[in-house]
Amino acid sequence: MVLETLNPMHYNITSLVPDTMPVATVPILILMCFLFLIWNHEETSSVPGPGYCMGIGPLISHGRFLWMGVGNACNYYNKTYGEFVRVWISGEETFIISK
Numbered sequence: 001m002v003l004e005t006l007n008p009m010h011y012n013i014t015s016l017v018p019d020t021m022p023v024a025t026v027p028i029l030i031l032m033c034f035l036f037l038i039w040n041h042e043e044t045s046s047v048p049g050p051g052y053c054m055g056i057g058p059l060i061s062h063g064r065f066l067w068m069g070v071g072n073a074c075n076y077y078n079k080t081y082g083e084f085v086r087v088w089i090s091g092e093e094t095f096i097i098s099k
Contacts (some may be wrong), residue, residue, distance in 0.1 A: 047095065049077070049086035063086030065089055074098065 050057045065073045065087075078087045078098050085096045 047084060047086040050081075050082040058091055061087045062089055062091070 006085055038082075050061055052058065064076070068076065073087075074096050077087055083097065084099055087094050087096060
């Protein structure tokens with residue numbers, strides 16, 4: 001009898017969740033998606049460079065500087081985006097100007 005009460009198959013999990021749960025989650029998910037889009041909206045910069053993309057752009061930019069070194073990373077960004085480039089180093093927006 002004790003083993004029967006401890007058996008997880010004994011309980012019906014669907015009886016624990018009310019039927020209104022899926023109906024209530026749809027507006028909450030839509031609201032969360034809307035707030036997420038507003039929170040991540042950023043004005044576009046006139047300076048070329050890698051995009052911000054929810055913070056992934058600065059991580060990739062900083063990682064490229066650590067992996068390739070300053071000189072090679074600057075050459076890469078100058079070939080890709082031109083003479084005046086905006087990148088992130090240690091989370092700070094940095095401008096590379098070269099000719």
